[in-house]
Amino acid sequence: MITFPFGMASRNFLAAACAAFCLGPGSISAMAATDATHRDGVPLREIQTLSQIFSLIRADYVDHASNHKLMEGAIAGMVHSLDPHSAYLTPREWQEMQVVTDGSFGGLGIRVMPYHGLLRVIAPIDGTPAAKAGIRHGDLIVRINGKSIQELGPEKAVDRMRGKPGTAITLTLLRPHRSTPVDVTLKRAVIHEKSVHAAMLAPHYGYIRISQFQENTGNSVRHAILGLKQQSGGRLSGLVLDLRNNPGGVLRAGVKTASLFLDHGLIVYTKGRTAESRMRFTAHGPDLLRGTPVIVLINGGSASAAEIVTGALKDNGRALVMGSRSFGKGSVQTIIPLQNGGALKLTTALYYTPAGCSIQGEGIVPNIEIRAAGPRDQDLENNRLHESELQGVLTAPDQCQDMKPEYVLLEPASMKPGKARAGLSHPGPAEDFALRKALAILKHQQIQASINGKTEAIAIPLPQNGEQ
Numbered sequence: 001m002i003t004f005p006f007g008m009a010s011r012n013f014l015a016a017a018c019a020a021f022c023l024g025p026g027s028i029s030a031m032a033a034t035d036a037t038h039r040d041g042v043p044l045r046e047i048q049t050l051s052q053i054f055s056l057i058r059a060d061y062v063d064h065a066s067n068h069k070l071m072e073g074a075i076a077g078m079v080h081s082l083d084p085h086s087a088y089l090t091p092r093e094w095q096e097m098q099v100v101t102d103g104s105f106g107g108l109g110i111r112v113m114p115y116h117g118l119l120r121v122i123a124p125i126d127g128t129p130a131a132k133a134g135i136r137h138g139d140l141i142v143r144i145n146g147k148s149i150q151e152l153g154p155e156k157a158v159d160r161m162r163g164k165p166g167t168a169i170t171l172t173l174l175r176p177h178r179s180t181p182v183d184v185t186l187k188r189a190v191i192h193e194k195s196v197h198a199a200m201l202a203p204h205y206g207y208i209r210i211s212q213f214q215e216n217t218g219n220s221v222r223h224a225i226l227g228l229k230q231q232s233g234g235r236l237s238g239l240v241l242d243l244r245n246n247p248g249g250v251l252r253a254g255v256k257t258a259s260l261f262l263d264h265g266l267i268v269y270t271k272g273r274t275a276e277s278r279m280r281f282t283a284h285g286p287d288l289l290r291g292t293p294v295i296v297l298i299n300g301g302s303a304s305a306a307e308i309v310t311g312a313l314k315d316n317g318r319a320l321v322m323g324s325r326s327f328g329k330g331s332v333q334t335i336i337p338l339q340n341g342g343a344l345k346l347t348t349a350l351y352y353t354p355a356g357c358s359i360q361g362e363g364i365v366p367n368i369e370i371r372a373a374g375p376r377d378q379d380l381e382n383n384r385l386h387e388s389e390l391q392g393v394l395t396a397p398d399q400c401q402d403m404k405p406e407y408v409l410l411e412p413a414s415m416k417p418g419k420a421r422a423g424l425s426h427p428g429p430a431e432d433f434a435l436r437k438a439l440a441i442l443k444h445q446q447i448q449a450s451i452n453g454k455t456e457a458i459a460i461p462l463p464q465n466g467e468q
Contacts, residue, residue, distance in 0.1 A: 248304025
């Protein structure tokens with residue numbers, strides 16, 4: 001249910017809107033006699049222009065356009081002009097979003113977003129056809145079964161990727177620094193996403209990967225921690241929390257997950273125009289690991305709730321953060337159901353970490369940066385899409401924008417592109433540079449690291465928090 005603040009300005013706006021759209025083509029001349037200034041906050045001149053365009057399309061457009069189609073287009077365009085994440089959801093889109101959030105849906109297992117008329121991959125979902133086919137963050141989808149994305153439009157393009165399980169589909173991809181597109185053929189499947197995977201890296205050293213924050217993710221992480229502790233005889237010596245290519249998800253799932261590692265302290269707070277949009281989320285504990293050292297892995301594909309968890313653990317001194325700067329999606333979207341069965345996804349606030357750092361457009365800066373050593377890998381990393389590059393992106397003053405990593409590790413050029421960043425469900429440190437170095441740091445081993453431009457062998461100190 002949606003409510004409207006029916007004050008004087010709202011009534012005037014509704015009256016003006018009705019005059020514009022209820023009277024039909026003759027409304028233009030009728031409204032032209034009125035004062036075209038912004039009276040009581042009502043944009044009369046813009047309403048006149050909208051009415052004129054509406055009437056011209058109905059009268060002169062080469063094909064018939066229904067009133068419903070025109071009005072839905074006007075609504076969607078109005079909302080889309082605000083920022084990259086506000087959107088009008090039709091009843092069908094709203095229903096599909098609810099299915100995806102629940103963690104069970106059909107398709108290829110790929111998260112995408114519109115990008116200059118194409119679709120850009122945010123991340124594939126672990127274990128799905130997209131992940132198995134080698135599709136990765138940053139790929140641009142330009143055609144589906146030979147049909148141009150620009151011709152289809154984003155909504156229809158996403159629909160085309162869904163279909164009967166077992167049927168084949170060919171995606172044409174553009175990848176950074178490749179002169180020609182590449183075709184990838186894969187088969188659709190029913191996607192049952194398990195958002196949390198856990199494994200032992202070595203005796204007494206655990207690993208938890210979160211691929212997305214769903215409603216039940218917090219409980220799943222709790223069970224994973226308890227399971228790893230049991231496997232290690234009741235106590236872990238260290239844990240790697242892998243949030244690479246995690247695009248976020250449900251806010252309260254991220255808050256609950258962060259709280260599992262903290263006895264107390266601020267997790268995240270928001271700032272917005274209304275009292276309802278200004279919120280503070282704090283940890284109530286207990287820290288299930290009782291201070292056991294934690295290293296969080298992130299990269300440019302870590303966004304939203306993943307950044308909230310990372311920022312909370314970093315700013316509270318609970319974990320070291322390792323990898324590359326995160327995506328920078330630090331805005332809050334409120335879903336408002338509409339009377340027509342659709343919904344309005346509206347940006348209502350911005351996220352701030354406990355230290356007062358804005359996530360929006362900036363991302364989380366790791367304590368330990370992993371930097372590609374080879375020119376090709378450096379270019380691939382530099383071409384990752386970040387929030388700050390999106391059209392119409394929101395910005396916020398940030399006292400932390402000049403923050404730098406404390407340590408820099410160079411990833412050898414010999415590593416196979418993408419493999420170390422794929423976020424496998426059961427990874428091996430031998431195949432994953434970041435994971436291998438994280439395990440070495442947890443074991444207090446010396447590694448080659450650059451500090452203020454000088455490279456030396458050092459045992460990077462771990463946060464001292466809680467009972468050791």
